[in-house]
Amino acid sequence: MPKLPVLSDWPVLRQLRRRDPSGLGSTAASPRTRSLAPRTASADRVARSICPYCAVGCGQLVYVKDEKIVDIEGDPDSPVSQGCLCPKGAATFQLVTGAHRLEQVLYRRPGGTSWEAIPLEQAMEMVAQRVKKARDETWQERVEDEGAEHHGDQVRRTLGIAHLGGATLDNEENYLLKKLFTALGVVQVENQARI
């Protein structure tokens, strides 16, 4: 036989007894709600980090359990963001764990209609060969355009390659990219965060 509600279960009485007249405090919590705990509660350590998505650099707390990230939250001690993260930063956890994250290189060959997985080493070799070919074919020792104001000036550059970085690149990665591409004679180096 189902248990009959007793008077003490009546919400209004609970609200009065717990001094919660609007019913928005503890009386609104069900036993199920009370049994829940945040993912952060099970973490065995917390690492400080910076959101990788944009130049604001909001502070993050990365919660780790058994060497696996279980959650990423805003860092209240960050003077930049004081615990806040925008929706993109708040979803950083999925950057690591998202089921849609690609974990292998996909290649679609010229004329191909589908992607095929190839080893990273092969992809790196293909990129290197294409960079070398494009650089060799478009290398300019001097300004060649006869009508140009600086015709004949030494430039030692290629306009056949450009690089566009993404906002998830950090300071150090951007520094190395600029160094690499400048050494190759590439002058068109930009970042999405600046566009």
Ligand code: SF4
């Ligand atoms: S949380 Fe948002 S605003 Fe802050 S650094 Fe990340 S992307 Fe930028």
